[in-house]
Structure formats: C-alpha cells, structure tokens
Amino acid sequence: MATEILMPALSPTMEEGTLAKWLVKEGDKVKSGQIIAEIETDKATMEFEAVDEGTVARLLVAEGTAGVKVNTPIALIAGDGESTATVPVAPPGAGPVAVVSDQAQAMIVPPASMKPAMAIPDEAPDMGWPAGTPVKTMTVREALREAMAEEMRADANVFLMGEEVGEYQGAYKISQGLLDEFGTKRVIDTPITEHGFAGLAVGAAFGGLRPIVEFMTFNFSMQAIDHIINSAAKTLYMSGGQMGCPIVFRGPNGAAARVGAQHSQDYAAWYAHVPGLKVVMPYTAADAKGLLKTAIRDPNPVIFLENEILYGRSFEVPDLPDYTVPFGKARIARVGSDVTIVSFGIGMALALDAAEALSKDGISAEVIDLRTLRPLDYDTVISSVMKTNRCVTVEEGWPVGAIGNHLSATIMTRAFDYLDAPVLNCTGKDVPMPYAANLEKLALVTVAEVIAAVKSVCYR
Amino acid sequence: MATRKAPETSNISKDDLLAYYREMLLIRRFEEKAGQLYGMGLIGGFCHLYIGQEAVVVGLEAAAKTGDKRITSYRDHGHMLACGMDPKGVMAELTGRSGGYSRGKGGSMHMFSKEKHFYGGHGIVAAQVPLGAGLAFADKYLGNDNVTFTYFGDGAANQGQVYETYNMAELWMLPVIFVIENNQYAMGTSVKRSTKSTTLFGRGTAYGIPGEQVDGMDVLAVKAAGDKAVAHCRAGKGPYILEMMTYRYRGHSMSDPAKYRTREEVQKMRDEKDAIEHVRDLLLQAGHASDEDLKAIDRDIKERVNEAAEFSKESPEADLSELWTDIYA
Numbered sequence: 001m002a003t004e005i006l007m008p009a010l011s012p013t014m015e016e017g018t019l020a021k022w023l024v025k026e027g028d029k030v031k032s033g034q035i036i037a038e039i040e041t042d043k044a045t046m047e048f049e050a051v052d053e054g055t056v057a058r059l060l061v062a063e064g065t066a067g068v069k070v071n072t073p074i075a076l077i078a079g080d081g082e083s084t085a086t087v088p089v090a091p092p093g094a095g096p097v098a099v100v101s102d103q104a105q106a107m108i109v110p111p112a113s114m115k116p117a118m119a120i121p122d123e124a125p126d127m128g129w130p131a132g133t134p135v136k137t138m139t140v141r142e143a144l145r146e147a148m149a150e151e152m153r154a155d156a157n158v159f160l161m162g163e164e165v166g167e168y169q170g171a172y173k174i175s176q177g178l179l180d181e182f183g184t185k186r187v188i189d190t191p192i193t194e195h196g197f198a199g200l201a202v203g204a205a206f207g208g209l210r211p212i213v214e215f216m217t218f219n220f221s222m223q224a225i226d227h228i229i230n231s232a233a234k235t236l237y238m239s240g241g242q243m244g245c246p247i248v249f250r251g252p253n254g255a256a257a258r259v260g261a262q263h264s265q266d267y268a269a270w271y272a273h274v275p276g277l278k279v280v281m282p283y284t285a286a287d288a289k290g291l292l293k294t295a296i297r298d299p300n301p302v303i304f305l306e307n308e309i310l311y312g313r314s315f316e317v318p319d320l321p322d323y324t325v326p327f328g329k330a331r332i333a334r335v336g337s338d339v340t341i342v343s344f345g346i347g348m349a350l351a352l353d354a355a356e357a358l359s360k361d362g363i364s365a366e367v368i369d370l371r372t373l374r375p376l377d378y379d380t381v382i383s384s385v386m387k388t389n390r391c392v393t394v395e396e397g398w399p400v401g402a403i404g405n406h407l408s409a410t411i412m413t414r415a416f417d418y419l420d421a422p423v424l425n426c427t428g429k430d431v432p433m434p435y436a437a438n439l440e441k442l443a444l445v446t447v448a449e450v451i452a453a454v455k456s457v458c459y460r
Numbered sequence: 461m462a463t464r465k466a467p468e469t470s471n472i473s474k475d476d477l478l479a480y481y482r483e484m485l486l487i488r489r490f491e492e493k494a495g496q497l498y499g500m501g502l503i504g505g506f507c508h509l510y511i512g513q514e515a516v517v518v519g520l521e522a523a524a525k526t527g528d529k530r531i532t533s534y535r536d537h538g539h540m541l542a543c544g545m546d547p548k549g550v551m552a553e554l555t556g557r558s559g560g561y562s563r564g565k566g567g568s569m570h571m572f573s574k575e576k577h578f579y580g581g582h583g584i585v586a587a588q589v590p591l592g593a594g595l596a597f598a599d600k601y602l603g604n605d606n607v608t609f610t611y612f613g614d615g616a617a618n619q620g621q622v623y624e625t626y627n628m629a630e631l632w633m634l635p636v637i638f639v640i641e642n643n644q645y646a647m648g649t650s651v652k653r654s655t656k657s658t659t660l661f662g663r664g665t666a667y668g669i670p671g672e673q674v675d676g677m678d679v680l681a682v683k684a685a686g687d688k689a690v691a692h693c694r695a696g697k698g699p700y701i702l703e704m705m706t707y708r709y710r711g712h713s714m715s716d717p718a719k720y721r722t723r724e725e726v727q728k729m730r731d732e733k734d735a736i737e738h739v740r741d742l743l744l745q746a747g748h749a750s751d752e753d754l755k756a757i758d759r760d761i762k763e764r765v766n767e768a769a770e771f772s773k774e775s776p777e778a779d780l781s782e783l784w785t786d787i788y789a
C-alpha cells in the first residue's frame with residue numbers, strides 16, 4: 001500500500017514551511033536515505049530524506065509552494081510491485097515516513113498529536129515543543145545562562161553588560177561562568193550608572209553590536225527608562241526605518257520576598273504600553289531559554305522580564321542544539337472548557353494552582369500563558385474565551401492600566417456576544433509593596449483570589 | 461569668549477579655506493531659508509537654528525575621516541549639512557515630506573543617515589552623550605580606528621548622564637570626542653545662571669579626561685583642536701573634551717522672547733566674531749579670492765538652498781501608510 005510522505009517539522013517551533021524543491025519526480029524509484037526534497041523554514045533550508053524504498057507515485061504539493069502546514073501529505077510512495085497509477089491513499093496519521101538529514105531528526109513528530117486543537121477539551125496541553133523531543137530538567141537560571149552562552153558563541157557581536165555580571169558572576173548568578181568563557185571584552189562590569197550604561201548600550205546597538213543589558217533588577221531600569229523608550233524604542237520610527245536597535249534589556253522583575261516597595265515592582269504593563277518595544281515575560285525554563293534566544297536575535301529592543309522566585313525552579317527543557325520560541329505565540333498550558341485563565345510570568349504558577357484546585361470542584365479551567373506581552377497573542381485568548389465564555393486574568397502588577405484591563409477591553413470588543421460573565425482581573429493590590437510579611441502576602445495576588453474570581457464568573 | 465588668535469594662514473591651503481567658506485555659508489543660508497519656510501507655515505513645531513555656530517561643525521568635520529561618527533541634539537541641521545547629507549533631504553524632513561531623511565516621521569529634531577554616519581538628532585537634552593559613547597564603544601569593540609564626535613550644549617553639560625558617561629568613557633578608553641557647544645545659553649538661562657563651575661571642559665579632570673577650550677567662532681582654531689583630539693582618540697588614549705566657545709544669533713527655537721540678553725550683545729558678536737566673515741577676510745587678504753569669486757560662491761550656495769526649498773515644497777506629503785511602518789525592524 002502506498003504511504004504518504006508528510007510535511008516534516010524541521011524545528012520544534014515550525015508550523016509551516018516552503019516546499020522549495022523536489023529532487024525526484026513522479027515515477028522515480030527512491031531508496032531510503034535518498035534526499036527527495038528541499039524544505040525551507042524561516043531559519044534555514046533543509047534536505048529531506050525518504051525513509052522507505054519505493055516509487056514516487058504522486059507529488060501532491062508543487063515545488064515553490066509556501067505555507068505548507070506541517071503534516072500535510074506532500075507525496076505518495078508506492079511500495080515494491082505496487083502500481084503507481086491508482087495508489088490508494090493511506091489514512092492520515094499513518095506515521096512519519098521521512099526524516100530530515102540533520103539533528104532535527106529527533107523532532108519528527110507523530111502527526112496526530114502535532115498541534116493542540118484548543119477547540120477540543122481534554123486534549124493534551126501544549127508543552128511548547130513536539131512530543132518525542134528529548135528533554136532535560138533545568139532551572140530557569142540555567143536556562144537563561146545557556147541561552148546567553150549559546151547566542152554569544154553564535155554571534156561575536158553579542159555581549160553582556162551590567163552591574164556585577166562579570167567577576168561577581170551575576171547578582172543572581174545568571175551570568176555565572178560567562179566571564180570565564182567570553183572574557184572581559186564581552187562580559188562587562190559597569191559602574192552603578194543605569195542611565196548612562198543603558199544609553200551607552202543603545203548607542204552600541206546603533207553602532208552595529210547586539211548588547212544584552214542586565215539590570216540588577218528592573219526597578220533600577222526606571223533610571224534608564226528614557227533611553228529604553230526615547231532612544232531605543234522610537235529611533236527606528238523617527239529615522240524612517242534607518243536606525244534599528246537590536247538590544248535586550250533583561251533582569252528580574254516584580255516582587256521577590258520582603259524587599260520592600262522600591263524593589264518589588266512589576267513593570268510588565270509599563271513596558272507593554274510602548275510601541276517599538278517587544279516585551280517578554282516567561283514562566284517556564286524552556287520558555288526562558290527559547291524566548292531569550294529569540295530576543296537576542298530580534299532586530300528590535302526587547303524587554304525581557306525575569307523573576308527572582310522563578311530562577312531556582314526546575315522545568316523540562318528540550319535538549320536541542322538550538323531551541324527557540326517565537327514571539328507572539330501563547331501557550332495553552334492546561335486545556336479546559338468552563339473558563340479561561342490568562343496569565344504570564346510568575347502569575348502562571350498561581351493560575352495553574354488555581355486550575356488544579358478548581359478541577360476538584362468540577363470546574364474545568366483552560367490556562368493560557370501569554371509568554372510575550374508585545375506582541376500579544378490575542379487570537380489564542382479570544383478563541384479560548386469563545387469556547388469557555390468566561391475569562392479571568394492573573395498578574396502581579398497593579399490594577400490600574402493592567403495587562404488584564406487591556407485583555408478585558410479586547411475580549412469585550414472582539415467576543416462580547418460570547419461572554420457569559422464580565423471578565424475579572426486578578427492583580428496585585430493598589431499599594432506600594434509593604435515590607436511586613438503578612439502585609440506583603442495581602443498585597444500580592446493569591447491563588448485563593450484566582451479561585452474566587454473563577455467561581456464568581458462561573459456563578460458558583 | 462577666547463579672543464581670536466592672529467590668523468595663521470600660512471599652512472592652510474586656499475582650497476581648504478574656500479571649502480570652509482562654502483560649507484559655513486551653506487549652513488547659514490540653509491538656516492535662513494528654514495526660518496523663512498517656518499514663517500510661511502511650511503515647517504512646524506520646534507526648529508532650532510544653528511546660525512552663528514557654523515565654524516564648530518565645519519572645523520571638526522575637516523578633522524574627521526570617513527567612518528567617523530557624529531551624534532548631536534535637536535540643533536542638528538548644521539551637523540547634517542557639514543557631514544555631507546543632502547540639503548534637499550534635510551529640508552524636506554523639516555517640511556515633513558516623504559522626501560525627508562526620515563520620510564517625514566522625524567522632523568527637525570530627528571534625522572539620521574547611516575550612510576553618512578550621522579546618528580541623530582536627539583530631543584532629550586544630553587541623551588546623545590551616552591549614545592555617542594556607545595557608538596565609540598562599538599567601534600572599539602569591532603577593532604576599527606573610527607572616532608565619534610558627540611556634541612552637546614552648555615545646558616546639557618549639567619545633566620547627570622554626561623558624568624556617568626565621562627566615567628565609563630575614560631574607564632573603557634573609548635574613542636569619543638565630547639564637543640561641548642558652549643553658546644552661552646540654555647534657552648534663556650546663561651551659563652553663569654546655571655553653574656558656578658563655568659569652565660565646562662574642566663569637569664573632565666575629575667574623570668581623567670583631558671580637554672581644552674577653543675574659540676568656536678574660528679574655524680581654523682576648531683580644525684586645529686579637532687586634529688589634536690582626533691589624534692588622541694585614534695591613538696587609543698581614550699576620550700577628549702573640546703569646549704567650543706560659540707554663540708547662537710537666533711532664538712533658542714522659533715519663538716523666543718529674547719529677553720535674556722541684549723540686542724547689543726548679539727550685534728557685537730555678529731560684528732566682531734562672525735565665523736564666516738572671518739574666513740571671508742582671510743580669503744581676500746591672502747589674495748585667494750576676489751570679491752567677484754566670493755559673490756559667485758554666494759550665488760551658487762543660494763541656488764542650492766533654493767533647490768532644497770523647492771524640493772521640500774514639492775515632495776509629496778508623507779504617505780498615510782507610513783503611520784504604521786518602521787515600528788519594528
């Protein structure tokens with residue numbers, strides 16, 4: 001019986017590609033291992049090999065076709081002695097029949113479970129990479145370090161600058177070991193001078209380098225915010241497209257524990273407000289790694305908001321030589337049908353805990369991790385809300401001008417008729433962060449508040 | 461203001477002098493025309509003219525080589541013309557047209573040219589100072605011998621980020637020349653009313669950065685100081701500060717109450733210190749040019765400026781689709 005050859009996923013994030021070239025034609029005999037096509041992704045062109053022997057019965061997708069979705073049948077191979085004229089088509093999902101010729105081999109995925117169709121409840125949640133990908137367990141801290149090291153190895157113009165990033169090995173040990181590997185030219189200890197070094201780094205980006213600027217915490221980025229917004233975010237526009245600014249500003253954001261009002265602010269909504277910036281706020285180690293690598297390669301200024309409490313948490317991370325996660329693509333961390341909980345960064349921990357608790361009460365919550373706030377994956381949120389008809393947002397930042405406010409407005413505009421209840425925003429309280437342990441607890445958003453909000457929108 | 465030294469023209473060639481004359485005159489006529497177009501409503505918003513300060517950029521550009529970079533504040537038209545940007549593109553940006561350097565999206569204060577290594581055009585007082593040091597950082601990192609001219613005003617010199625930058629520039633020995641254009645005023649505040657430490661270049665001493673005060677109305681003195689500073693930077697000796705003593709004849713921007721200084725003060729500067737008149741005298745005295753020759757140059761410059769003005773009026777308005785472009789690369 002003839003087998004279908006399916007469009008392969010050549011990287012964990014690939015969803016579609018261009019069938020650049022067929023190297024065989026209908027009627028040709030192919031041997032296993034023979035290169036039969038060239039497939040182009042946004043990253044590279046890769047050769048695609050046949051697995052089985054046989055005869056090319058039909059080429060289903062013409063060469064040059066762009067936007068071929070992963071797992072679309074692209075050719076039929078007839079087995080030995082089979083007629084190639086009237087080959088019956090194997091049922092979809094007959095299994096992968098081809099591999100790519102490099103390490104991407106490990107990423108070939110069983111077609112059926114390729115993409116979480118979020119319309120179907122009880123589907124497995126989106127891990128963020130194809131099933132079958134080898135993984136290793138690592139902390140968010142290690143993931144961030146690995147991302148920087150890999151990108152610094154790959155591009156000599158990438159360098160890290162900030163307070164205590166070098167000899168001290170990073171205030172939070174994110175840059176541990178980088179000075180040893182890359183030297184003082186590329187791992188640069190700065191004076192305590194946020195306004196100055198942020199401006200200097202932006203100038204270096206204008207001059208053709210790719211700086212990574214570490215803020216010891218984002219609280220101190222307020223001294224540098226003029227350069228982040230006026231110099232980095234706006235110059236491309238003001239220059240009519242001439243002067244780009246490829247730079248990453250990264251560091252811990254939000255509350256740690258008991259560090260008081262001046263060291264506990266969440267800047268997600270502040271930076272997400274600004275056109276010209278991209279804003280990333282990962283939760284898992286895999287996202288921390290994949291998104292930071294994407295951020296370093298991005299030709300725009302990227303604000304990369306980390307979290308001190310998450311640094312030490314462990315997650316599975318794909319064990320691949322070059323794992324990246326695209327911006328603007330939310331992850332459905334838990335599939336559910338009764339309510340959509342949207343969060344990002346450390347808020348995800350609360351959202352997932354709440355969803356777990358709610359399931360015991362018979363409420364099925366779908367949990368969406370936005371991953372990036374700019375660009376923001378509105379479509380994933382909207383289609384989930386159209387399915388569940390209810391939405392609760394969760395974030396650590398203050399309630400006025402929160403990301404949740406913006407999501408509520410967007411949902412109201414785009415899915416008003418689907419809503420069975422008002423969207424509720426769970427946020428930090430509208431107060432400077434208090435020092436006292438009991439007060440700090442009160443000021444932060446809690447799992448109990450998320451559960452209560454969900455019950456309220458479910459009228460339970 | 462430092463007094464002008466006796467002209468030492470013996471080692472300055474006729475061609476150089478004529479070039480300085482042309483370039484300074486181009487800036488002045490261009491700025492006068494911009495003032496007119498502003499009056500006609502063709503230019504809007506802020507428009508900071510460079511009239512009076514021409515010798516600074518022309519002298520320093522003469523000390524630069526290809527690959528060197530420059531960055532400045534919103535008072536940027538002179539810098540752009542001096543580094544060879546097209547007057548048409550600059551004027552069309554002033555009128556906000558599609559033929560402008562930023563296709564109408566930057567305006568008077570925000571123009572850039574990658575080709576000419578002109579990095580703006582910055583509206584936040586002193587923001588260009590660390591940016592300029594960053595450009596120099598990039599050159600040092602990349603291992604070339606380019607230098608960056610980082611221009612800022614006497615008012616900007618009171619911003620904290622200038623000193624953060626001095627510290628890093630000397631610490632990392634960056635090839636950056638800090639050019640303080642001391643035109644005596646920040647809007648309406650004279651230097652004396654903004655600091656007791658009025659010798660601005662001397663503030664580099666605290667960071668170990670050498671510097672000097674220069675008669676910024678004398679293009680030859682500027683060029684000589686520029687050569688020295690450039691040699692220092694290119695030799696890998698780190699940053700250098702040039703405090704250019706200069707003067708702006710016009711208001712801070714277009715609407716200026718002109719109450720903070722006397723008309724006599726301005727007139728005295730024009731009469732006694734004008735940079736263009738100075739070179740004109742040198743050319744005539746040395747017999748390098750006749751009155752007729754200079755008139756011909758004047759006519760030629762006027763024509764170029766008129767062409768730029770025409771272009772800036774005829775260039776189509778910014779396309780509405782531009783609203784949404786160039787936000788992300």
Ligand SMILES: Cc1ncc(C[n+]2csc(CCOP(=O)(O)OP(=O)(O)O)c2C)c(N)n1
Pocket residue numbers: 533535583584585612613614615616617641643645646647712
């Ligand atoms: C941070 C900041 N504060 C205030 C202003 C408003 N402002 C624009 S120009 C200026 C005066 C600057 O004077 P100076 O640095 O001497 O430059 P000049 O205009 O004389 O060239 C002021 C206060 C600004 N643009 N940015």
Ligand SMILES: [Mg+2]
Pocket residue numbers: 613614615641642643644645646647
């Ligand atoms: Mg001034």
